[in-house]
Amino acid sequence: MLDELGRRLEAAGVVPHRLALRSAPDRGVGREGGAWAWRAFRFEAAHRLPYVPEGHPCGRMHGHGYLVVLEAAGGDPEALGEAWAPLGQALDRACLNDFLDNPTSELIAVWLWEQLRPRCPGLIRLHVHETEHSGCTYDGAQHTIWKAQRFEAATCVADADDTRARLHGHGYRLRVHVTAPLDRVLGWTLDYGDVKAAFAPVREALDHQRLDTIAGLESGDVASLAAWAARAARQRLPELLRVDCYERDGVGAIAWPE
Numbered sequence: 001m002l003d004e005l006g007r008r009l010e011a012a013g014v015v016p017h018r019l020a021l022r023s024a025p026d027r028g029v030g031r032e033g034g035a036w037a038w039r040a041f042r043f044e045a046a047h048r049l050p051y052v053p054e055g056h057p058c059g060r061m062h063g064h065g066y067l068v069v070l071e072a073a074g075g076d077p078e079a080l081g082e083a084w085a086p087l088g089q090a091l092d093r094a095c096l097n098d099f100l101d102n103p104t105s106e107l108i109a110v111w112l113w114e115q116l117r118p119r120c121p122g123l124i125r126l127h128v129h130e131t132e133h134s135g136c137t138y139d140g141a142q143h144t145i146w147k148a149q150r151f152e153a154a155t156c157v158a159d160a161d162d163t164r165a166r167l168h169g170h171g172y173r174l175r176v177h178v179t180a181p182l183d184r185v186l187g188w189t190l191d192y193g194d195v196k197a198a199f200a201p202v203r204e205a206l207d208h209q210r211l212d213t214i215a216g217l218e219s220g221d222v223a224s225l226a227a228w229a230a231r232a233a234r235q236r237l238p239e240l241l242r243v244d245c246y247e248r249d250g251v252g253a254i255a256w257p258e
């Protein structure tokens, strides 16, 4: 089905960089070069981070509803379910400090990678979402973390010949992705809280504003907005990898800082 979809898009003049098909809310397949399958799993667990500075909230015992997404070569989400089953059973309603000394998202991802790789040799990467606003991706070598942000704004798309040319508005969602080596003591790349704080002035410049009146954003479209946010964030966050910007579910743009 994915191949047929790819053929039809190409016939219509669209050459997708990456094509993904969600067959159910928790699974799907994709194509980017070769084919891959993905599947999402949830577990509810407690943890504390023993090496954070005194007074950091994550030093206290607390908990999260974790979401893990596995991506593996081939096109079989069922095989991912079989590989995950024993881990899901062990981790759900458990305390992660019983498995790991310092269960940051990044070190949970490494631990999961080591557990899963022998059972799932095609594993390409995995994602650990600690909350709805923060998460980490690991590919066996490198970590990327992201922090989600929201803002509300009006806009008007200058060169649109449809309703986007009218003054309208969106509840925009951004994901700010950062990549850096792991801190040896803290066991993370950068604190999610520090990413949020570094990005805060960029968010504040956009929130409750009319975007097409901001210098550099006159075109008012979501691709320009993602590029603008990536440029602005890069000045405060040298580790910035990219910014994903959605004006609504399924409509957005990704920008890498120049």
Ligand SMILES: Nc1nc2c(c(=O)[nH]1)N=C([C@H](O)[C@H](O)COP(=O)(O)OP(=O)(O)OP(=O)(O)O)CN2
Pocket (backbone or CB within 6 Å): 049, 058, 103, 104, 105, 106, 130, 131, 133, 134, 145, 188, 189, 190, 191, 192, 193, 196
């Ligand atoms: N890079 C990492 N940073 C942080 C980790 C981590 O594992 N890796 N963990 C934590 C805490 O566990 C914390 O509970 C989750 O962080 P955060 O996203 O900041 O949580 P909030 O829900 O409070 O965030 P808001 O979006 O600001 O509400 C901290 N950092």
